[in-house]
Amino acid sequence: METFVALGGGFAVALQPHNIALAFIGCIVGTAIGVLPGIGPLNAIALLLPFCLALRLPPESALILLAAVYYGSGYGGRITAILLNMPGEPSAVLTTLDGHPLAKQGRGGAALAITGIGSFIGATLSVIAMTFLSVPLARVAVAFSPADYVALIAFALSLLGAVGGVSAPKAWAAGCLGIMLALIGIDSGTGVERFTMGSFELLGGIDFTILAIGLFAIGEILLLIETRLRAQAEALHGGQRLTFSEVIFCIPAMLRASSIGFVIGVLPGAGASVASALSYTTEKRLNESNGKFGQGDLRGVAAPETADNAAQIGNMVPMLSLGIPGSGTTAVLLGALLMYNITPGPLLFEQRPEVAWGLIASMYIGNCMLLLLNLPLVGIFARLLTVPAWVLYPGVLALSFAGVYAVSNSAFDLLLAIGFGVMGWLFRKMDIPLVPIILGFVLGRMLEDNLRRAMSLSGGEVSALVASPVSIILWVMTLAAVVWPFLRFKRG
Amino acid sequence: MIADRLLGLAFIGIACAAGFSAWNLVVPFAADPLGPSPFPITIALVMGLCGAILVVQPVHGFERPERLAAPPMLVLAMVLYALSLVPLGFMPATALMAAAVALLFSAKPAQAAVVGIATALVLWGLFDKLLDLPLPKGILPF
Numbered sequence: 162m163e164t165f166v167a168l169g170g171g172f173a174v175a176l177q178p179h180n181i182a183l184a185f186i187g188c189i190v191g192t193a194i195g196v197l198p199g200i201g202p203l204n205a206i207a208l209l210l211p212f213c214l215a216l217r218l219p220p221e222s223a224l225i226l227l228a229a230v231y232y233g234s235g236y237g238g239r240i241t242a243i244l245l246n247m248p249g250e251p252s253a254v255l256t257t258l259d260g261h262p263l264a265k266q267g268r269g270g271a272a273l274a275i276t277g278i279g280s281f282i283g284a285t286l287s288v289i290a291m292t293f294l295s296v297p298l299a300r301v302a303v304a305f306s307p308a309d310y311v312a313l314i315a316f317a318l319s320l321l322g323a324v325g326g327v328s329a330p331k332a333w334a335a336g337c338l339g340i341m342l343a344l345i346g347i348d349s350g351t352g353v354e355r356f357t358m359g360s361f362e363l364l365g366g367i368d369f370t371i372l373a374i375g376l377f378a379i380g381e382i383l384l385l386i387e388t389r390l391r392a393q394a395e396a397l398h399g400g401q402r403l404t405f406s407e408v409i410f411c412i413p414a415m416l417r418a419s420s421i422g423f424v425i426g427v428l429p430g431a432g433a434s435v436a437s438a439l440s441y442t443t444e445k446r447l448n449e450s451n452g453k454f455g456q457g458d459l460r461g462v463a464a465p466e467t468a469d470n471a472a473q474i475g476n477m478v479p480m481l482s483l484g485i486p487g488s489g490t491t492a493v494l495l496g497a498l499l500m501y502n503i504t505p506g507p508l509l510f511e512q513r514p515e516v517a518w519g520l521i522a523s524m525y526i527g528n529c530m531l532l533l534l535n536l537p538l539v540g541i542f543a544r545l546l547t548v549p550a551w552v553l554y555p556g557v558l559a560l561s562f563a564g565v566y567a568v569s570n571s572a573f574d575l576l577l578a579i580g581f582g583v584m585g586w587l588f589r590k591m592d593i594p595l596v597p598i599i600l601g602f603v604l605g606r607m608l609e610d611n612l613r614r615a616m617s618l619s620g621g622e623v624s625a626l627v628a629s630p631v632s633i634i635l636w637v638m639t640l641a642a643v644v645w646p647f648l649r650f651k652r653g
Numbered sequence: 654m655i656a657d658r659l660l661g662l663a664f665i666g667i668a669c670a671a672g673f674s675a676w677n678l679v680v681p682f683a684a685d686p687l688g689p690s691p692f693p694i695t696i697a698l699v700m701g702l703c704g705a706i707l708v709v710q711p712v713h714g715f716e717r718p719e720r721l722a723a724p725p726m727l728v729l730a731m732v733l734y735a736l737s738l739v740p741l742g743f744m745p746a747t748a749l750m751a752a753a754v755a756l757l758f759s760a761k762p763a764q765a766a767v768v769g770i771a772t773a774l775v776l777w778g779l780f781d782k783l784l785d786l787p788l789p790k791g792i793l794p795f
Contacts, residue, residue, distance in 0.1 A: 356693075
C-alpha cells in the first residue's frame with residue numbers, strides 16, 4: 162500500500178509537462194544513440210550532463226532525461242544488430258546471431274517488431290520488480306555501518322574481474338587506476354594535496370564528465386577512425402509481417418529472459434551483456450529439439466533483447482537503493498546525482514522521494530513511449546544508419562568538446578579529455594575494460610570516506626572492518642570473486 | 654604478448670610512483686586515525702600486483718590499426734583545436750576541426766567544408782542562442 166502511495170507521488174512528478182517532454186526527448190535520443198555504432202548510452206549521458214547542469218534542470222528532471230537516454234538505448238541497439246549484423250551496443254551482440262539471418266530472409270521488420278515488444282516487456286516487468294524491491298533493499302542498507310559499506314564496495318569492485326570474460330588482473334588494475342584518478346586533488350579530511358604533480362588545475366580534482374567524455378566519446382571515435390566501415394544495411398521492408406501467434410509463441414521466452422535479465426542486472430558488476438548472453442543460451446538449450454537458433458529463430462532475437470532491457474533497469478536498483486552502481490552507465494548516472502549534491506543510497510527514498518519515485522514513475526511512462534516510437538517509427542531510426550560517418554562523428558566530437566568546455570571554461574580540461582581519449586583508445590586496443598575505470602572513479606572516494614569513517618569510529622582498530630556478520634559475508638564473497646578467475650583460468 | 658608485458662610494467666610504474674607519492678605526504682594535522690596515505694598506498698599495492706601478474710602471465714597482444722596514420726592525425730587535430738579554441742573563438746576553431754575530422758573519415762574536400770561550417774553553425778546556435786552557454790568569442794565579433 163505504502164508503495165502505491167509513494168509511486169503515486171512519483172507519477173505526480175513524472176506527469177508534469179516538462180518532465181514528460183524530457184522523458185520523450187530522452188527516449189528519442191536514447192533510441193538514436195543506440196542505433197549509431199560508437200555512441201552508447203554512457204557517452205551520451207556524459208555529453209548531456211553538462212547541459213543539464215548549465216540549464217539548471219532540477220535533479221529529478223535531469224535524472225528522468227538521462228535515465229530515458231539509458232533505457233532508450235536498449236531499444237536502439239537491436240536495430241543496428243538486426244539490419245547491419247553489427248551490434249549498436251555491446252549487449253546486442255547476441256541479437257545479431259538470429260537477427261541478421263531473419264533480415265536476410267526478408268523478415269527484418271518482424272524481427273524488429275518482436276524485439277520491440279520484448280524490450281518493452283523486459284523493461285516494464287523490471288520496473289515493476291524495481292518498484293517493490295527498492296525500498297526493502299534500501300531499508301536493509303540503512304543499517305549498514307561504514308565498515309559494511311567498505312566491504313560492499315570492495316565486493317562490487319572485485320566482481321569486475323570475475324564476470325564478462327575479461328582478464329581479471331587487467332580489470333582490477335583499471336579499477337585501481339580509476340580510484341587513483343578520483344583521489345587527485347585536495348584531500349577533504351586533511352587539506353593535503355594528493356597526486357596533483359604540482360599542477361594548479363588539478364587541485365580541485367578531475368571532473369567526472371571530463372573523464373567520461375574522454376574515455377568513452379573521444380576514445381570511441383579514435384577507435385572508429387582506424388577501421389574502415391564496410392557493413393551494408395539490409396532492407397527493412399518486404400517479407401511476411403509479424404503475426405499474433407508468433408508473438409504468443411515468444412512470450413514464454415520473453416518471461417524467462419525478463420527474470421534472468423533483472424536478477425543479473427541487480428547483481429553488481431554483471432551487466433546487460435552477461436544477461437543477454439545467458440538468456441540466449443538458456444533458450445537455445447531449452448528448445449534444442451524445435452529451435453532453429455542461429456538461422457533466424459524469432460525467440461533467438463526476442464530473448465537477448467528482452468534480457469538486455471530487463472538488466473538495464475535491474476542495474477539501476479543497486480544504484481538507487483545502495484548508492485553502488487553495477488555498470489558503467491549507472492556509474493555515470495550516479496556521478497550525475499553526485500554533481501547535484503544528491504547521494505543515492507538508502508536515505509534517498511525518504512529524503513528525496515521526488516527524485517527516487519519520480520524517476521521510477523517516469524520509467525513506466527518512458528517505456529510506453531518507447532514502444533510506440535519503436536513499432537511504427539522504427540524505419541526512421543533505421544535510416545540513421547545511412548548517415549555517413551564523416552557527417553556524424555565530427556559533430557559528436559565537437560559536441561564532446563563543447564560539453565567539456567561548458568563544465569569548466571578551460572582549455573586545460575580539453576587537453577585532459579583528449580589525454581583520457583588516447584588512454585581509452587590504447588586500453589581498448591589492449592583489451593583493458595574501461596568500465597572499471599569509471600566505476601573505480603565513482604566508488605573510490607566513497608570507499609576511502611567510508612574506510613576512514615570506520616577507522617575513526619573504531620579508533621584505528623582494523624578488526625572493526627570485519628566486526629559485523631554482514632561485512633564478514635561480504636568479505637568472504639569478495640575473496641571468492643578474487644579467487645574465482647584464477648580457478649577458472651586453471652581449468653580452462 | 655610483448656604489449657601485455659609492457660602494460661604490466663606500466664601499471665607497476667604508476668603504482669610505484671603513486672605509492673611513493675602517497676607515502677611521502679606531509680600531514681600537518683591528523684583529523685582521523687587513518688589519514689590520507691594508507692588508502693592510496695593499498696590501492697597502489699593492488700595495482701602493482703595486477704601489473705606483476707600481467708608481466709608473468711600476458712594474455713593478449715596489441716591489435717594493429719587498419720589505418721595507421723588516422724589516429725595520430727585525429728589526436729593532432731584535437732590538440733590543435735584545444736589550443737586554438739580560446740584565441741580563435743568557437744566558430745572558426747570548430748569549423749576547422751570538424752572539417753579536418755570529416756577528411757579523416759574520408760570525406761571529399763567539398764563535403765568536409767560543408768560539414769565543418771554546418772557543425773560550427775548548428776552547435777553555435779544550440780549553445781549560444783538556445784542554451785545560453787558561454788563559448789569563447791575569439792576573432793569573430795559574435
